[in-house]
Amino acid sequence: MDVNAIVAAVRARPDVWISSFGPDELREQVERVDTGLPLAGLPFAVKDNIDVAGLPTTAGCPDFAYTPERNAPVVQRLVDAGAIVVGKTNLDQFATGLTGTRSPYGAPESVFGGGLISGGSSSGSAVAVADGTVVFALGTDTAGSGRVPAALNGIAGIKPTRGLLSTLGVVPACRSLDCVSVFARDVTTADRVTRVARGRVPEDPWSREGTRPLPAEPRIGVPETLDFFGDAGQEKAFARVSGDTTVDVGPLLEAGDLLYRGPWVAERLADLDEFLRARPESVLPVTRAVLETGYGFTAADAFRAQHRLQQLKHAADRMWEQIDVLVLPTVGTTFTHSEIAEDPIGRNLMLGRYTQFANLLDMAAVTVPNGFTADGRPASVTLFGPAFSDDALARLARSWAIYDTVTLAVAGLHLSGEPRNGELLERGATLAGAARTAPCYRLYHLPSGAPGLVRTAGGESIEVELWQMPAGQVGGFLAGIAAPLSLGRVALDDGTEVTGFLCEAYAAAGAEDITASGGWRNHRARGATT
Template structure:
């Protein structure tokens, strides 16, 4: 049974981004009363929160948002998150608010917003509060905080997962529309899995870490919790982007696919460990069966390098990076730290600079093996966590059980991978079970494209709200700018001789459709392989085309291979959309054969084959 402690009577409980947008469309003057109601509904005894906005802090944000709306002159396109309340993990700065990293002695007042917060506020979002965490983001459990252990939202006897425990909890209960966490070793995925929500672990460097208290700067990622995959994707695009002020920020090269292929191939570990948790093992097997039945090809791969790299994060010289990150407070006042966290941080003193270099060489070698192993696959699918533990069990074995939670998460940032944690099912004991999709860097949108389909196929409640997903919530409201949609009509169609020019550039087939009924199709003379020419005409027909999304950075080289008389122009589709597509110069038409009546190139090729075999 879902745990209902600290529930809210707010009418906005469990609102998705789409519902928030609709609310303000129908009640445009309700911004102040709405947000005051949301803030007022938050319990002061709920230890998922460390800090809640004051009335003045909320009013300052509202006034700023009203000024943004005035500048927009009625157009809300620039404010897609208008008035949407969100929560922020308390190791991320908000100007004028305290940042504690769950260590009261460490607390300071932030001078400026973290870049991700500033980006979200610029899109209209409103910070409602800051959330509890495993101290200094060190842990996957949600119990290592002087503010108290955050309870699982489905059963308070169990852990919430960490370190982003509070962000997962308030989101799962529908108190906010989305929340920010951080993820170094799984802190944005394990809590998502334990609380039945979506956890997006972006590619390192996409979301800036400026204004974030570091855990391991080389491996930190700001992460996103949301009730739907579409919402997580929208928030990531609003929050992300290159930030010159963050030395580890990097621009998206726009070479990765933005969708999963029509016939996905997922890698699966050849050996799986669940530490005796039969229910977790059963639910993962069920998830694999659902993937297979939906058309995904599952292929076992050697998981050894993944496992070896995962072990390095806490049992190798990498732990010394946490020692550096905590810094002065550990050196001068270690007694103020959580004892378990202090013990982990102290281990970093056991390693030399030589050990650190050896660890980096090993990381690079294992990372290369991992990325090579994932070639030819759309993603790796793993359990989000192999098991879950009670609060009491965690007291008995705080380090061992924490380590168990991370065997399918710890390697991800070390190998420069993207990841998406998805709800999967509810176990027989009522606790959530989840899967995580892992792919190379910058495949975030591709993972989200499949995640939306996956979430659509389930009948799970959103988090612990008891609310189910509405059909219109499946799709992202974010227009993706990392690709170009191209209509192909002939030799580039699936299975045709030039299709490799698309697939070799990570293009993904989106759908088959038809042009508007204003085109003629011709078989061009003297082309190898045979190619058609598509020409706009007053008296034409609808011609079958395939739509492919090509990564933006690969589009130019694709176009460069197109020979005359063909080129790329704008095509009108039957449903009114306009996309880029193949067109033909008029001078080639007199020598060509009109094949419009076949309705498409594939039918014409089949006709030629039948004549040859007759």
């Protein structure tokens, strides 16, 4: 774990990170870790409505802030397993929203750029994973906040069965529906973290345990009809999905409508009413507008909605008699920040169309990438299963993910913390780890100040980083690379080859040969300047 690189990445993104531990505190965490633990040394982020001892919990509202003395149980389990808490991430205020634009701390952009929203409410957690700052992150998910941001940043998101991960030490949104969610760059890592974090917590009245297997060859259901809100690209991406049968998802969508258009909005007031009345000016107008709709529902409305929800649950139970897993697009369309600003309420509802019903109907869900649209927007699908089918659902989801990335080897100014690393992050690239080339390269410090990697006889092994870039972003990235540098095949010391930065041999004439340093960072550490 490169503490300096992580600290630099956190400081560079105040729209993603609300608070964090300093380098000395992070090093202390690292030094205490037993390397034999299951998550030893893995850095992670925590959404800022989940308690981390010593860091303020703001829930996206500065005037609401308090500093807890102890970690939420779900955080403590991860720390006990050797993971390193980096800090707290941005969110839609009070976890109310799916856009990632409702925060006084800023509105993160998707790692794919182009003004695309990051999704919310777990905006910062998803971006911190997607940009490679951390290996995994905790979010929450009441209406889709652990799935929509995953979709818009090309990563995996697990929304466990309600209660499987304790919500003790989490600022409630809708207490009866809230989940802690897990983000990672792949399903395997997200599932591994989920298994460590879950388990009954005796003090938590919402905590549950259970498991439900799925058949070895589960019956896959897809919807009879879907609305992509005019987005032909997302519709075409979902057309890649095939199922064993079609099902009517109308009852599910009606259940989802109850969350923001029914009396469950009033449940948000159960924990926030006192603060909202005392400090209305502390709450963003759009957040306040959503919360205040809860005042319009009566107790009779709440019971009517519960009765209708029970009927819809019955319909969902019948659906599970026909299929074992339901697959839907995570979002029907995507939006830019300017498009959300035009209609923040209506377009928020569109983002949650295929996510909002899950907790009301007690389902588990896993979101995975589904490639890209022709215009470069990320596509995604979510696999749904009955409560406690989490383990089997994650296993199945691994085979559904289309990460569609290219591995790039970088040896110089695109390394983490170096001046041009942002060009990788802007195109959604994520750090896969350090590596070394095969011993057939020489590294030069070019007159331009950049390093150049040249393949040659009599070369040595050079330190590089491997980055995963969405395939649809590689062409645009290549267009920004000027001669004498180019992308080509780079041989690694494990016998594999990847795409990477190379320098044309002519440029090495008269350049300083810095091969003996073993890599650009070592050369810089010895006092070189660019």
